[in-house]
Amino acid sequence: MNSVFHIIVRRLSTQQNHYKLVVIGAGCGGLACASKLAKKLPKDSIAIIDKNDTHIYQPGWTLVGAGLKTAEELEKPQSQFIPQNTTWIQSYANKIEPEKNLVQLDDGRKISYEYLIVAAGIEMNFDKIKGAVDALDNDPQHVISIYTRKYVRNVFNTLNNFRGGQAIFTFPMMPIKCPGAPQKIMYLAEDLFRRNNVRDKITVMYNTSLPVIFGVKKYAAALMEIVKERNIQLNTRLNLVEVRAKSKEAIFENLDQPGTMKTFKYDVLHIGVPMQPFEFLAKSPLADANGFVDVVKETLQHKKFPNVFGIGDCTNIPTSKTAAAIAGSNSILVRNLSNLMFGTNHPVHKYDGYTSCPLVTGYNKCILAEFDFDGNPLETLPINQAKERRLSYILKKDVMPTMYWKMLITGNWNGPAVFRKLFRLGGAK
Ligand SMILES: Cc1cc2nc3c(=O)[nH]c(=O)nc-3n(C[C@H](O)[C@H](O)[C@H](O)COP(=O)(O)OP(=O)(O)OC[C@H]3O[C@@H](n4cnc5c(N)ncnc54)[C@H](O)[C@@H]3O)c2cc1C
Ligand SMILES: *[C@@H]1O[C@H](CO)[C@@H](O)[C@H](O)[C@H]1NC(C)=O
Ligand SMILES: *[C@@H]1O[C@H](CO)[C@@H](O)[C@H](O)[C@H]1NC(C)=O
Ligand SMILES: CC(=O)N[C@H]1CO[C@H](CO)[C@@H](O)[C@@H]1O
Ligand SMILES: CC(=O)N[C@H]1CO[C@H](CO)[C@@H](O)[C@@H]1O
Numbered sequence: 001m002n003s004v005f006h007i008i009v010r011r012l013s014t015q016q017n018h019y020k021l022v023v024i025g026a027g028c029g030g031l032a033c034a035s036k037l038a039k040k041l042p043k044d045s046i047a048i049i050d051k052n053d054t055h056i057y058q059p060g061w062t063l064v065g066a067g068l069k070t071a072e073e074l075e076k077p078q079s080q081f082i083p084q085n086t087t088w089i090q091s092y093a094n095k096i097e098p099e100k101n102l103v104q105l106d107d108g109r110k111i112s113y114e115y116l117i118v119a120a121g122i123e124m125n126f127d128k129i130k131g132a133v134d135a136l137d138n139d140p141q142h143v144i145s146i147y148t149r150k151y152v153r154n155v156f157n158t159l160n161n162f163r164g165g166q167a168i169f170t171f172p173m174m175p176i177k178c179p180g181a182p183q184k185i186m187y188l189a190e191d192l193f194r195r196n197n198v199r200d201k202i203t204v205m206y207n208t209s210l211p212v213i214f215g216v217k218k219y220a221a222a223l224m225e226i227v228k229e230r231n232i233q234l235n236t237r238l239n240l241v242e243v244r245a246k247s248k249e250a251i252f253e254n255l256d257q258p259g260t261m262k263t264f265k266y267d268v269l270h271i272g273v274p275m276q277p278f279e280f281l282a283k284s285p286l287a288d289a290n291g292f293v294d295v296v297k298e299t300l301q302h303k304k305f306p307n308v309f310g311i312g313d314c315t316n317i318p319t320s321k322t323a324a325a326i327a328g329s330n331s332i333l334v335r336n337l338s339n340l341m342f343g344t345n346h347p348v349h350k351y352d353g354y355t356s357c358p359l360v361t362g363y364n365k366c367i368l369a370e371f372d373f374d375g376n377p378l379e380t381l382p383i384n385q386a387k388e389r390r391l392s393y394i395l396k397k398d399v400m401p402t403m404y405w406k407m408l409i410t411g412n413w414n415g416p417a418v419f420r421k422l423f424r425l426g427g428a429k
Contacts, residue, residue: 015109016087019047020341022103022113024093026050028058028323028409029119029312031081032330033337035411038083040338046086047111049093049103053078056149057404059323062181062360063397065146065155066188074401075149081409093120096284098305115307115337118286118293120278122177122313122321124148128274129172135245136271143243145271146185158268159189164201165267167193168250170240171208172274175292177313177321179215180357180369182208182272183223189270190230191362204232207252207264209239215320218377219359219369222386226361238262243269281314292316297373298350300333306340309333319353319373324416327408328354331415354378354416358396366392370416380416382423 020041023034026048034048060074082088089111095104096118103111124147126132135143140154141161169186171179186206193199206213206227213227213234214220227234241261242251250269254260276282282291286302293310294303297317302308311333313321328351335348353373360366365388372378379385385392407413 016044016047017110018112019087020045020113021047021115021117022111023048023117023119024050024096024103025119025121025312025314026052026055026078026082026088027119027121027312028404029121029314029326029330030117031055031083031409032326032411032413033117033119033309033311033333034086035081035083035409036330036334037337038086039411041341043085044087046083047089047113048082048086049089049091049105049111050078051090051092051106053090055081055409057401059178059404060401061146061152062184062188064152065144065159065185066192066360066363067156067160068363068397071149071153076405083411094280096280096286098285098302098308101307113307115341116305116309117333117337118281118308118310118314119312120281120314122175122275123278124273125276126271126273128276129240129271130242131245132240132243132271135243135269139245142248142267143245143269143271145273146181147271147273155185155270159192160196162193162202162268163198166203166205166265167268167270168205168207168264168266169270169272170238170250170252171206171210171272173209173239175321176272176275178357179320180359182206182270183213184358184360185270186232187226187230187359187361188363189268190232195363204230205235205264206232207235207238207240207250209237209255211236214359214369216369216371216375216377218386219357219367219371222367222388223359226388240271243271277314286310288316290316297353298332299336299348300329300351301336309337317351317353319355320357322355322357323404323408324356324370325354327413328352328415328417330408330413349417352378356416358392358400360393360396361388364390364393366390366396368392368395378420380419380423 057074063069091105237255238252277291288294357369368385
């Protein structure tokens with residue numbers, strides 16, 4: 001007893017509690033920055049805080065729902081990706097005190113830093129829809145979602161076994177990560193129903209809280225064509241608020257007449273999950289009024305605390321929340337922060353809001369949306385990416401996952417602008 005006590009005391013007292021740089025979150029954004037900075041800083045300068053021991057390639061979940069990939073192949077042990085010479089602190093952060101340069105962990109430990117990167121992602125909250133969790137847990141033949149590790153495993157079975165009735169796909173209130181995903185799975189499902197020769201027995205419906213099918217005009221126009229051609233019913237300004245699994249009813253609020261509900265019968269219901277900032281961030285001095293980390297959108301530097309940066313889904317950067325947005329901004333954060341750390345003055349580009357959404361529209365086609373803060377297309381390839389193409393599908397299914405694992409989160413990615421320049425120099429467009 002006594003000796004165990006002494007070992008614990010010794011371990012606690014030799015644990016390092018101060019780091020030059022602390023990174024909260026070892027997801028896409030945290031690793032994309034930490035792995036670049038690890039190459040520039042001495043051993044033991046960086047601590048990465050994240051309790052989760054599994055790294056998941058979330059963009060692949062859409063394809064899992066369509067039976068094109070397995071959930072397992074998207075998951076790898078986090079230990080493979082924590083960069084060399086950094087310290088992985090396997091806890092969750094539960095409080096940030098930026099005035100004192102302190103992060104408190106869920107085990108009570110306090111870690112101090114000179115510089116901080118916040119990359120904790122965004123929290124999914126099915127509880128905002130009454131009855132949703134119960135339906136997802138107990139009625140997976142009818143109620144599904146690609147949005148979590150647990151529920152994504154049921155999606156393909158349900159869609160593939162569906163023989164007739166009404167299939168409703170929902171899009172929640174913004175902000176959510178990957179706003180394209182709730183309709184990608186719909187197009188894939190619709191294609192699957194055709195392949196299974198049951199399409200004529202099924203009504204396919206997309207009920208979205210937005211006033212339009214997609215926020216960027218160029219791609220919205222292309223998607224509207226597809227929706228018409230494939231006989232998909234689009235209902236706008238409807239927000240799912242309740243699922244009644246027993247009677248298979250989905251209750252939506254009409255956002256144009258707040259408080260007015262509209263009930264739809266479903267046979268399959270795919271839920272786009274509402275999201276919210278993690279509470280520890282929303283409560284921290286780093287948050288804006290909506291709970292997101294308040295950064296300058298061009299530089300990713302915090303508006304009040306210049307030694308703090310934010311990247312990815314946890315920030316209030318006004319672009320759509322994707323891994324692609326991280327790929328478009330991580331080099332900017334790293335350069336800016338390096339200037340600050342080393343007192344250098346290397347030129348830094350301003351982040352233009354680059355984000356991307358590969359809108360998979362079927363089992364072999366995809367619209368590759370890429371755009372900036374203002375919704376202007378920012379296409380990488382020297383072709384019209386609003387057209388459905390097999391090439392874009394292959395990029396999404398086979399190329400992007402490899403780029404994610406081998407380049408983005410391992411610090412070997414310098415942004416898509418390089419490719420844009422390359423193709424333009426090649427003479428196209
Ligand atoms: C179904 C689906 C489809 C998608 N499709 C695409 C797509 O086609 N293209 C695309 O570019 N993007 C897509 N995305 C979005 C993309 O996955 C995210 O935008 C990206 O992962 C965001 O990275 P992040 O680092 O901000 O958050 P995450 O990658 O989610 O990482 C956050 C990390 O923070 C950790 N964390 C949480 N709380 C704490 C805490 N308190 N303390 C410490 N650590 C904490 C978590 O464990 C996690 O490891 C999709 C997402 C989903 C769910
Ligand atoms: C890790 O993340 C996955 C996917 O979001 C989640 O299912 C799991 O519960 C998390 N594990 C821990 C220890 O937080
Ligand atoms: C890790 O640190 C050691 C000792 O400082 C150094 O020799 C080694 O090159 C570093 N590894 C990487 C990948 O930077
Ligand atoms: C309550 C309701 O059904 N509202 C709208 C849903 O979307 C369609 C098409 O955009 C509208 O015509 C409905 O009024
Ligand atoms: C320290 C540093 O390099 N800061 C720069 C961050 O990026 C902005 C926008 O490009 C510059 O104005 C800052 O000087």
